Amino acid sequence: MKTKAGCIVEITIIKNSNPKTKPDQNNLGFGNYFTDHMFVMDYSTEKGWFDPRIVPYGPLELEPSAMVFHYGQETFEGLKAYKNAEGKIQLFRVRDNLKRLNQSNERMCIPQIDEELMFQAIKKLIEVEKEWVPEAAGTSLYVRPFVIATDPFLGVRPASTYKFMVILSPVGAYYKEGLNPTKIFVEDQFVRAVPGGTGFAKTGGNYAASLKAQVEANKKGYSQVLWLDGKERKYIEEVGTSNAFFKIDGKIYTAPLEGSILSGITRDSAIKLLRDWGYEVIEQKITIDELVAYHNEGKLEEAFATGTAAVISPIGVLAFKGNDMVINDGKIGEASQRLYSEMTDIQYGKAEDKFGWITIL
Incomplete structure (x- = not known):
């Protein structure tokens, strides 16, 4: 070769x-x-x-x-x-x-x-x-x-x-819940990465730094943690080992790539598919307080995480400061379901690969 x-x-x-x-x-x-x-x-x-x-x-x-x-x-x-x-x-x-x-x-x-x-x-x-x-x-x-x-x-x-x-x-499936919505704990004490560090790299130290928070979240009955930024601890970054997305009043938001989170390949695939379907996808910083406000106003319509292991992981509950925010009645949302179905159909050769993502061996 x-x-x-x-x-x-x-x-x-x-x-x-x-x-x-x-x-x-x-x-x-x-x-x-x-x-x-x-x-x-x-x-x-x-x-x-x-x-x-x-x-x-x-x-x-x-x-x-x-x-x-x-x-x-x-x-x-x-x-x-x-x-x-x-x-x-x-x-x-x-x-x-x-x-x-x-x-x-x-x-x-x-x-x-x-x-x-x-x-x-x-x-x-x-x-x-x-x-x-x-x-x-x-x-x-x-x-x-x-x-x-x-x-x-x-x-x-x-x-x-x-x-x-x-x-x-x-x-098989990464989470035991499969495609059923998960319960996520918003972590505001520990930090995983900061701009200028190694957060964008896939290196073991990033994951070791996340273990303590994950263990504590598991003890409380949550599957994973939602990380806030390491500097001000208010901007939403990513979910455990996955990128986070939120459908708010019809638009879909995800954190921008500024060096502290992973440039997820499934994240990029989701953005391309969503935009191809006509969704407005906005890569923008959102604070946890803003997300709570959107939830209280009924504008937080669904939330999900993307990653190679789980592909799409719907979020049914976000826990922050002792309050459980139930999203979409704890059910998988329309965008989450469509993303999972379309992406896995492409991966298994059941749907057209219009983006040139598949390599057949």
């Missing part, structure tokens, strides 16, 4: 001699099972990225002093492979995920990776693991590319050696 720069690269394949028994497709959950193989490629300042290979899935051997453990220099992505009605496997906006991984890499001082090489690595790995792509309704094969710093060194600086890897996991 050729990289974007025209270099010819061969991917070595070492087959797993002890394949696993595949799990029940109707009881997958999310992130519980992993396929028989993984992709691995190494980096050094002397060689650049080298030795791309597909090997049996298994433990890594790293020094206890590997820098990823101590300074968190790592990035990752998440996308899905789907099986269409003809039995072909297809990916949704894979090139956008790979572009975003390199944007995260740049922020975390990780060397850029040839995007064509990453695509070919994912394609080849899925070809090897094609029997792992589930066919049950609502299931898919989750694809997790990631990079870790591997230098055995205790000092704060960018590493000089890395591993780029891809692992695969057959998955």
Whole structure:
């Protein structure tokens, strides 16, 4: 295969001699099972990225002093492979995920990776693991590319050696509620990210910073948290690992991309679909107090979150300062339902792909 720069690269394949028994497709959950193989490629300042290979899935051997453990220099992505009605496997906006991984890499001082090489690595790995792509309704094969710093060194600086890897996991619904509206807690004590930080990058530290608030919200009976901005703690940002949308008096609002939230690919897909249907989508800051006022005036018609894992997650309840705001009588809204149906139909090859989002393997 050729990289974007025209270099010819061969991917070595070492087959797993002890394949696993595949799990029940109707009881997958999310992130519980992993396929028989993984992709691995190494980096050094002397060689650049080298030795791309597909090997049996298994433990890594790293020094206890590997820098990823101590300074968190790592990035990752998440996308899905789907099986269409003809039995072909297809990916949704894979090139956008790979572009975003390199944007995260740049922020975390990780060397850029040839995007064509990453695509070919994912394609080849899925070809090897094609029997792992589930066919049950609502299931898919989750694809997790990631990079870790591997230098055995205790000092704060960018590493000089890395591993780029891809692992695969057959998955069902991300939330146990499925498409049923979730209960979300508005977090006004803890903060996850601030402008100028790493909020826009997919790096583990952002998610580690969110765990405390999520645990506290779960204790109170809520599925996730709605984050406010880290500076003034009043502007709405995102829901847990997803981008947030609000339908207010017929218009749809979502937070602008200003460096503290993720540039969601599902977010962008939702915006494009909504605008194509004639909705006015406004990327604008909204305070939590404004949202409460809209709810009290009966103008908050629906709310939902978007992300690769759950696709569309309707919000039925927002809890803020001891009050539960019930949205649309706790039912899924019209825009949320249409977005979920249209986007998943495109992903599974049931609807026209007018935006060129699908790559058939």
